[in-house]
Amino acid sequence: MLGKLRPVGSRVPRPAALAASNSLPWSRFYVTEYTASGTEALSMAIDIAITRKPKVPVPEIILPAYGCPDLVAAVIAQGGAPVLVDFMPNTPFMNVDCVRDAISPSTVAVVAAGFLGIPERLESLSEVCEDQGVFLIEDSAQCFPPASSEIPRADCVVLSFGRGKPINLMGGGALLIRNELAESSGAVLERYPVLTVKTNIQWRIKRLLFNLLMARVPYWLLEQLPFLKIGETRFHQCNAIRRLNLPSDLVAGGIDAFKRRPVIHTVYDRELEAIEQFGWKRLGLRNADNTRIDASWPRIRYAVLAPNTELRDRAVQALNKAGIGASCFYRAILPEIEGLDKWVECRGYTNAREFASRLITLPCHEDVTANEVAIVAKVLGELSSCQSA
Ligand SMILES: *Cc1c(COP(=O)(O)O)cnc(C)c1O
Numbered sequence: 001m002l003g004k005l006r007p008v009g010s011r012v013p014r015p016a017a018l019a020a021s022n023s024l025p026w027s028r029f030y031v032t033e034y035t036a037s038g039t040e041a042l043s044m045a046i047d048i049a050i051t052r053k054p055k056v057p058v059p060e061i062i063l064p065a066y067g068c069p070d071l072v073a074a075v076i077a078q079g080g081a082p083v084l085v086d087f088m089p090n091t092p093f094m095n096v097d098c099v100r101d102a103i104s105p106s107t108v109a110v111v112a113a114g115f116l117g118i119p120e121r122l123e124s125l126s127e128v129c130e131d132q133g134v135f136l137i138e139d140s141a142q143c144f145p146p147a148s149s150e151i152p153r154a155d156c157v158v159l160s161f162g163r164g165k166p167i168n169l170m171g172g173g174a175l176l177i178r179n180e181l182a183e184s185s186g187a188v189l190e191r192y193p194v195l196t197v198k199t200n201i202q203w204r205i206k207r208l209l210f211n212l213l214m215a216r217v218p219y220w221l222l223e224q225l226p227f228l229k230i231g232e233t234r235f236h237q238c239n240a241i242r243r244l245n246l247p248s249d250l251v252a253g254g255i256d257a258f259k260r261r262p263v264i265h266t267v268y269d270r271e272l273e274a275i276e277q278f279g280w281k282r283l284g285l286r287n288a289d290n291t292r293i294d295a296s297w298p299r300i301r302y303a304v305l306a307p308n309t310e311l312r313d314r315a316v317q318a319l320n321k322a323g324i325g326a327s328c329f330y331r332a333i334l335p336e337i338e339g340l341d342k343w344v345e346c347r348g349y350t351n352a353r354e355f356a357s358r359l360i361t362l363p364c365h366e367d368v369t370a371n372e373v374a375i376v377a378k379v380l381g382e383l384s385s386c387q388s389a
Contacts, residue, residue, distance in 0.1 A: 003216030007325030008164040010365050012207045016253035025145040029152035030176035034246040038141040038160025038173035039238050042074035045156035048185045049109035049135035059108040064094050065352035066333045073238040087351040096124045109135040114143035117299030118284040126153040167254035196245040233330045235339040261298040264368045268302040271377040278384035279307030301361040309357045318379050327361045
């Protein structure tokens with residue numbers, strides 16, 4: 001087939017009429033403040049956590065050792081010190097014992113990031129946080145709806161409406177604050193300026209262009225332009241933190257489109273079962289790794305761990321040659337990402353490092369068909385069986 005299936009990203013929705021039944025999934029437990037990005041929402045959440053412990057001279061924030069570099073940007077924008085924690089083996093989950101050990105009198109918050117639509121284990125993390133009087137932030141930039149909309153375990157929740165996130169509004173984010181904390185957090189939020197988004201004619205043209213460029217051939221062409229550096233992980237400092245006046249019909253349209261998106265990750269679950277005999281691991285399966293994952297929602301990417309790095313790299317190459325936008329994602333743990341070494345200490349993180357070296361993400365958006373999932377299964381199956389032969 002011509003062109004290439006983009007690795008991630010759904011079309012920008014049309015603004016929708018906000019029906020009464022269409023209230024926000026978390027509205028019983030959280031108040032919503034829109035922000036200019038997910039990073040900015042996270043930074044505000046960290047500000048709230050720091051403000052609650054005013055006597056701590058250098059506030060520490062616990063983050064997973066492998067993840068989005070924006071996590072570190074959000075922390076240092078508030079003068080906080082990131083403290084990294086390793087994963088459990090072969091999972092994207094922080095080791096809860098390591099989280100407990102990492103908590104010091106200076107710790108103000110733990111950030112639980114749901115990786116690729118696989119929510120963190122908020123149940124055990126909230127126990128640790130409550131015990132120690134530490135703020136729990138659910139970073140749900142890659143998961144929708146956030147786990148806390150069902151049971152409000154996190155004090156704050158972060159959403160992103162950027163490109164490549166569950167709901168793509170061409171930018172923006174949201175900070176959800178637990179009802180009990182809303183009043184006391186008001187003064188913190190008021191320090192941040194408010195921008196306004198208008199869905200005017202410029203916005204509509206931008207949306208059309210954005211959506212056109214997602215098709216196979218335009219995506220392939222864009223990828224040929226080296227200066228765009230599509231898909232590269234880079235660290236950007238978070239220089240401005242702003243609230244956003246976001247039209248509610250736009251958010252409603254996004255949630256609507258998300259709910260109507262076909263669920264393709266269950267097709268991957270089925271098709272890739274056979275390669276587990278060669279040492280591959282499918283991530284995000286229901287009831288796996290002591291988690292209860294709701295598989296009925298769409299995901300932004302499908303994640304698998306290869307048996308080793310060599311096979312991972314060959315698989316990514318072969319899949320891309322076959323027109324499938326497979327990716328190694330962030331490629332390295334946070335301390336090894338350029339520009340981050342001076343902010344985070346590098347010691348160990350064996351499991352996170354291993355995870356980074358074996359991860360492949362596969363497209364899971366609305367244009368992925370069962371046919372393409374079958375191609376993925378065939379390519380991975382052939383590579384694995386010829387390696388083990
Ligand atoms: C993308 C992302 C962010 C940042 O969101 P932006 O809207 O891009 O600033 C934060 N955390 C995680 C886990 C992300 O994937």
